[in-house]
Amino acid sequence: MSDLTHFDMQPILMDPKSKAITTDPNTKASRALTAELELLNTLHRALVTSDSVPPSGVPPPPVPVNPKRGANITKLRDNGNAEYRKGRYAEAQKLYTLGIQMALGRPLWEPSALVREELSGLYSNRAQTHMALQNWPEGAVDAETSVEVKKIGNAKAWWRRGKCLLEMGRLDEAASWVRGGLEVEGEEGELVALLKEIEAKREAH
Amino acid sequence: MIPEIDWKGLLLPFAYVIVLGGALMTFSTIYRKRKAAQSANLEPWFSPHLQRNIYLSLLHLSPEDGGEKRVPDSVLKAALLRRAVEDLHRLVQIRSAKQACSTLLQRGSVGNDLWKRFQRAEKEMEEELRDVVTEANALAPNWGQTIFQSANEMAINYKVRNHVDDFQVQARAEREWWDKRRKQIRSEFMKELDDETETTETPNKPASDDEAVLVDTPRLKKAVRK
Numbered sequence: 001m002s003d004l005t006h007f008d009m010q011p012i013l014m015d016p017k018s019k020a021i022t023t024d025p026n027t028k029a030s031r032a033l034t035a036e037l038e039l040l041n042t043l044h045r046a047l048v049t050s051d052s053v054p055p056s057g058v059p060p061p062p063v064p065v066n067p068k069r070g071a072n073i074t075k076l077r078d079n080g081n082a083e084y085r086k087g088r089y090a091e092a093q094k095l096y097t098l099g100i101q102m103a104l105g106r107p108l109w110e111p112s113a114l115v116r117e118e119l120s121g122l123y124s125n126r127a128q129t130h131m132a133l134q135n136w137p138e139g140a141v142d143a144e145t146s147v148e149v150k151k152i153g154n155a156k157a158w159w160r161r162g163k164c165l166l167e168m169g170r171l172d173e174a175a176s177w178v179r180g181g182l183e184v185e186g187e188e189g190e191l192v193a194l195l196k197e198i199e200a201k202r203e204a205h
Numbered sequence: 206m207i208p209e210i211d212w213k214g215l216l217l218p219f220a221y222v223i224v225l226g227g228a229l230m231t232f233s234t235i236y237r238k239r240k241a242a243q244s245a246n247l248e249p250w251f252s253p254h255l256q257r258n259i260y261l262s263l264l265h266l267s268p269e270d271g272g273e274k275r276v277p278d279s280v281l282k283a284a285l286l287r288r289a290v291e292d293l294h295r296l297v298q299i300r301s302a303k304q305a306c307s308t309l310l311q312r313g314s315v316g317n318d319l320w321k322r323f324q325r326a327e328k329e330m331e332e333e334l335r336d337v338v339t340e341a342n343a344l345a346p347n348w349g350q351t352i353f354q355s356a357n358e359m360a361i362n363y364k365v366r367n368h369v370d371d372f373q374v375q376a377r378a379e380r381e382w383w384d385k386r387r388k389q390i391r392s393e394f395m396k397e398l399d400d401e402t403e404t405t406e407t408p409n410k411p412a413s414d415d416e417a418v419l420v421d422t423p424r425l426k427k428a429v430r431k
Contacts, residue, residue, distance in 0.1 A: 007261040008253060014266060014276055021263070021280065036255055036287070044283035057279055058344070059286070061351040062358045104366060109286075112361035119369065137379035145372040149365060168383060 012037065019044070043108070050107050059109035069106055073099050073118050080125060089132045096126040120150035124157040131160060140164035147181075155185045162194050171202045247318060250326030251295055256288040257333070260340075282344055289337050289356035290363070292330070299323075299330055 010033060011024035020041050023029035047053055052066040080095035103118040123146035130139035143161035147154055158181030165174035178195045185191060263276045263284055306323050309315045338349035 008258045009265065010255075010258050010262040012259065012262055012266070014263075014280070019277055019280055021259075021284075032255060033259075036259065040259065040280075040283055040287050043286060044280050047283050047286075048279050056345045056348070058282055058341075058348045058352070059355045061354050104369070106362075108359040108362045109355040110358065110362075112358050112365055115362060115365055119365070137383040138376055141372060141376040141379055145369055148368055148372055168386070 046107055052107055052110070059107070062109065062111045065110055065114065069102065070114070070118075073102050073122075076102065077122060077125065080129075084125070084129060084132070089129045093126055093129040093133075096122050096129065100126070116149050120146045120154055120157065122146075123149065124154065124160065127157065127160045127164070131164060134167075136164040136167045140168070151184055153185075155181065155188045155191060158185060158188075159190050159194055162191070162198070166194070166198055166201070171198055171205065174198050175202065244321060244325070247322050247325070250299075250322050254288075254291065254295075254333075256284070256291040260284040260288050278344060285337065285340055285344065286352070286356060286359065289341075289352050290360050292333055292337060293353065293356055293360050295330060296334075299327055303327075 011027040011029055012021055012033075013024050014021055021037050021044075023034055023037060047057065047059065051068075052060065054060055076095050076099035080092045080099065083089075083092035083095060099122045100119065103115060103122060106115055106118075123142045127139045127142035127146065130136075130142060140161050143157045143164065146157035147161065158178065162174050162178040162181065165171075165177060175195065175198045178191055178198060181191050182188065182195065260281070263281060266276050302323065306315070306320065310317075310320045334353075337352065341348040341352040
């Protein structure tokens with residue numbers, strides 16, 4: 001690409017009906033091209049169907065955000081919390097899962113910080129329902145996902161994975177995980193207590 | 206009176222000038238050609254820009270190539286966005302490589318070639334960004350001002366989603382591991398129970414303390430299952 005006018009023609013075609021871009025069946029297309037075209041078609045569908053796109057057909061600047069989706073997600077989460085408090089864990093889990101799907105379905109051009117915030121809360125809460133149902137492995141994975149999405153200010157998720165690991169008897173892993181949490185969160189009371197519990201079990205080992 | 210010019214006597218100096226000029230010119234053209242060839246042969250910093258190639262290919266998809274009509278603008282807009290996202294990835298790579306590259310060059314750890322490649326990539330990057338802005342403005346008024354903002358969020362959002370997927374796929378393996386582990390614990394536990402049928406003590410008391418943790422879990426599990 002030494003000058004701006006040069007480019008390599010790609011073996012692609014457009015389906016005139018669906019407007020989807022496909023690789024030319026007569027040539028052998030690379031895997032990278034196929035993958036990229038799939039991303040492109042997904043993005044195109046999102047651009048055409050999303051209601052947050054103005055008539056000009058290009059994504060609006062990241063802020064301000066259309067509040068509709070955010071409100072729906074918050075509602076799902078609040079309902080989930082209510083179900084959880086009533087002890088209907090499976091229902092709460094379903095609501096959180098719906099919320100997660102909705103948060104993941106947020107248009108890509110909307111602020112990523114918002115997506116992180118929503119996802120971390122929802123995964124952390126879903127981890128809690130898994131724990132209430134004693135599904136420790138799923139709880140551990142959800143709590144870890146929550147932490148990965150939002151590391152700081154997420155002490156609950158740190159604690160939840162630590163607890164799940166402890167319940168599964170993975171003491172070393174639990175201890176190093178909770179220590180990592182303490183490094184990020186500072187001296188969080190619950191985490192300190194959990195670490196003590198783990199250490200006590202480890203010493204008995 | 207104009208003095209008669211001695212053409213024959215001037216022949217030698219003229220020939221001298223021509224030969225000298227010719228030699229210099231030949232040298233300069235050959236030298237430049239070699240230089241150009243050399244820098245053209247330098248490996249490019251980045252691999253081919255797939256998204257850019259797709260975008261430009263879409264622009265050039267002519268009716269006889271199978272597409273009955275021109276590619277609609279919405280597809281071009283999506284393709285341009287993908288291209289902008291890839292540009293941002295490359296921009297980050299270039300920015301982070303710059304410091305390291307210049308330090309290494311100063312120390313003499315890397316050759317001049319690498320530095321030349323880098324500078325060329327930097328220049329191309331600038332042109333590429335400018336080109337994307339121009340294209341964006343052509344597709345929708347004033348889009349050039351916001352396309353990279355959108356692309357930036359998209360780049361991060363793609364990453365967040367991939368990250369989430371990476372972690373969520375572990376759930377199945379974790380579940381399988383735990384089911385196996387639980388079975389194992391339970392069979393150990395049953396064996397222990399059988400061993401101590403005579404004593405009516407609680408089963409985990411005679412067991413060593415380290416197993417107390419493992420023993421706890423299946424009992425809880427069983428309680429829930431009932």
